[in-house]
Amino acid sequence: MPTLDESVTTIKQVNKSLEDVNKISLAASTTANNVGALTDLYGSFLGKPVIKLASAAFALKTTAQSFLSKKSKGKPVDTATGKEL
Template sequence: MGVGEIAGLIAAIAFAVLAGFMIYPLIRLGKMFDQIALTVKESGEHAIPALDEGVTTVKQVNKSLEDVNRISAAASTTANNVGALTDLYGSFLGKPVIKVASAVYALKSTAQSFIAKNAGDSVHKGE
């Protein structure tokens, strides 16, 4: 055996030892990838029901919001109707009441003036 053959044999043994040391981390890396794949699969199995539950919750919230929108629209319509009725009663009853109050005030003023004038005439006749 020559020096070249011994050097080749040492290089082959060193490569085999290096390959042996590299196998262990590669095996661990393979196990880690298997574990990651299993975790992703389990997460997917648990995530789908959670997503379905989230979709159901969103649908229920949307339905509740539709109900709230209907209620607020009805309340708005009621408020508008009450406002219109208030305006109607104000115009229907307000003007006649003002006219009656004016007529009563005029009648009162006329009666007071007439009474005061008659009282003044009787004082002048008595002199």
């Protein structure tokens, strides 16, 4: 009988430990989901406008360089490098 009592006690302790592990796993999963959602939120609010602004600035710069180089020299210019062709 003492062996059965000890095994029941051991199984109860193992079950309690497994419940604690399940709680920790659930908390980690929830945290990972929240971090993912926050990253998506920052990406959509900050990333896309910054990319659009950078591309507009680049287009404006290359257009201005092309216009100014054609006006002053009359020679064609590579807009990517700014050098004459």
